[in-house]
Amino acid sequence: MKRLLEEKDAFHDKCRERGLKLTPQRLAIYEAMRYSKEHPSIDMVYQKIKKKFPRISFDTVYRTLITLCDIGLVKPVEGYGYTRRFDPNTGQHHHFHCVKCQKIVDFYDQTYDRLTAPSKIAPGYKILSKKVVVEGLCPDCS
Ligand SMILES: [Zn+2]
Numbered sequence: 001m002k003r004l005l006e007e008k009d010a011f012h013d014k015c016r017e018r019g020l021k022l023t024p025q026r027l028a029i030y031e032a033m034r035y036s037k038e039h040p041s042i043d044m045v046y047q048k049i050k051k052k053f054p055r056i057s058f059d060t061v062y063r064t065l066i067t068l069c070d071i072g073l074v075k076p077v078e079g080y081g082y083t084r085r086f087d088p089n090t091g092q093h094h095h096f097h098c099v100k101c102q103k104i105v106d107f108y109d110q111t112y113d114r115l116t117a118p119s120k121i122a123p124g125y126k127i128l129s130k131k132v133v134v135e136g137l138c139p140d141c142s
């Protein structure tokens with residue numbers, strides 16, 4: 001409970017810093033994201049939030065997710081098919097992507113963390129982060 005309150009405060013501080021109003025809808029969207037392990041799409045978040053706020057629009061959920069990305073509390077997940085997905089885990093980690101059910105699972109691996117940029121791009125490009133994506137079938141699909 002204490003952790004939850006602290007996170008609420010962190011979100012509150014971020015919003016205040018950026019001059020954003022902390023609405024119950026925004027907080028609910030943040031909380032739905034924060035504890036999600038499934039790298040949800042906008043629609044998945046929308047379906048969840050709609051149960052609590054039946055009148056919320058898809059567009060509000062969309063814009064709030066973009067705002068959460070802007071203030072660094074959520075990261076957009078790149079390159080997994082046609083639907084944009086979002087990740088509350090903003091730290092260094094890697095993904096397993098199931099090409100059948102589209103599940104994205106986080107994993108941590110120090111060998112992958114230590115990968116260096118290929119010498120072909122090393123001189124001109126500054127690497128800020130690395131993410132390894134392993135694609136295949138999850139245990140449910142294989
Ligand atoms: Zn699967």
Ligand SMILES: [Zn+2]
Pocket residue numbers: 039087089093094095105106
């Ligand atoms: Zn992730």
